[in-house]
Amino acid sequence: MSRNKFNVAWTADFYDHAGSPKYRDIGLSLLAEQMRIEQRVFKEHRREIGSDQIADAQGVVVLTPAVTAASVSQAQDLLVISRFGVGYDAVDVNACTASDVLVTITVGAVDRPVAEATIGWMIALSHAMRIKDGLVRTGQWDERSRHMGRELRDRTLGVIGLGGIARKTVELLQAFGMNQPLAFDPFVSEQTAAKQGVRLASLEQLLRESDFVSIHCPLTEQTLGLIGSNELGLMKPDAFLLNTARGGIVDEDALYDALKNRRIAGAALDCFAQEPVTSPSRFSELENVLLAPHSIAWTHELFRDIGRATCQVMVDLSLGNRPQGVLNPTVFDRPDFLTKWERLRTSG
Numbered sequence: 001m002s003r004n005k006f007n008v009a010w011t012a013d014f015y016d017h018a019g020s021p022k023y024r025d026i027g028l029s030l031l032a033e034q035m036r037i038e039q040r041v042f043k044e045h046r047r048e049i050g051s052d053q054i055a056d057a058q059g060v061v062v063l064t065p066a067v068t069a070a071s072v073s074q075a076q077d078l079l080v081i082s083r084f085g086v087g088y089d090a091v092d093v094n095a096c097t098a099s100d101v102l103v104t105i106t107v108g109a110v111d112r113p114v115a116e117a118t119i120g121w122m123i124a125l126s127h128a129m130r131i132k133d134g135l136v137r138t139g140q141w142d143e144r145s146r147h148m149g150r151e152l153r154d155r156t157l158g159v160i161g162l163g164g165i166a167r168k169t170v171e172l173l174q175a176f177g178m179n180q181p182l183a184f185d186p187f188v189s190e191q192t193a194a195k196q197g198v199r200l201a202s203l204e205q206l207l208r209e210s211d212f213v214s215i216h217c218p219l220t221e222q223t224l225g226l227i228g229s230n231e232l233g234l235m236k237p238d239a240f241l242l243n244t245a246r247g248g249i250v251d252e253d254a255l256y257d258a259l260k261n262r263r264i265a266g267a268a269l270d271c272f273a274q275e276p277v278t279s280p281s282r283f284s285e286l287e288n289v290l291l292a293p294h295s296i297a298w299t300h301e302l303f304r305d306i307g308r309a310t311c312q313v314m315v316d317l318s319l320g321n322r323p324q325g326v327l328n329p330t331v332f333d334r335p336d337f338l339t340k341w342e343r344l345r346t347s348g
Helices: 028-032 093-098 111-126 129-137 141-146 164-176 190-195 203-209 229-234 252-260 300-318 329-333 335-346
Strands: 006-010 037-041 059-062 080-083 102-104 157-160 182-184 212-215 240-243 266-269 289-291
Touching: 006 300, 028 037, 028 300, 037 300, 059 300, 080 300, 093 102, 093 329, 102 300, 111 129, 111 164, 111 212, 111 240, 111 266, 111 289, 111 300, 129 141, 157 164, 157 203, 182 203, 203 229, 229 252, 252 266, 329 335
Parallel strands: 006 037, 006 059, 059 080, 080 102, 157 182, 157 212, 212 240, 240 266, 266 289
Antiparallel strands: none
């Protein structure tokens, strides 16, 4: 074993202004067990990681800052950018590849908590929980008969994107007596969908037939603005839209208009086109909307599992092993990457 250290840097938003951890468990014990690994925290939080912050790090764990070409422009020793989660639209993966830097995400770690949150929102929307809560808080008890809910039973879920989160959602919903779920996902075969008990459909068909439309696809050039006024116009007037993916997938102007004019029954939004939302959102004016600050699925278990997964990436690379969750595996074939990885393993 080489005596040199593997330096891991964490973005500053894992800690508060006093330098205390914000989260109970992010897997740090896994790194502490490795004598060869040293850790540090960025001294300040920036919306975009600066090349000066990376310095001599071999691995950087990123919570919210963007990673750009400039971020990795001087990454002479950097082996990996590890996103704390599964979304990577704020990471310039191509720039990382060009700079011989791996990008990893924590595949599978978020499936259960996001699925649970999605189902919780489905129940909350269909039973008008927010409105009924407000009736008690404002002394309008006798208004309760005007807000009858609906069960999930005999309703249809349509998922946009049939990845791990959507599959776990479908699995957990099996006890509710719903109709066969629909899925729109150009990258999934009918055979794969059938194994999950799901029927593939066109986007138009899914929007027309679903009582709940839940978005579980990444934000890409192809999905940017995927749900606009035309698509919302296809939905049933008593249907609900849920977005736990990325805000840019939905045209917020069109959605606000559809909700305000009751062209759809309601929505639940965990993400927005521009984040963070630091002043009251216009959606907060509407009683048929549930909102969360891109954290509806945040649980202690979620951060523990994501943390362990991303820390394992660092451990694997420090030991000369290929980690899981790599988005750009071609980097392993790049001579300059192999040279700096070998330099890490043999110097000391």
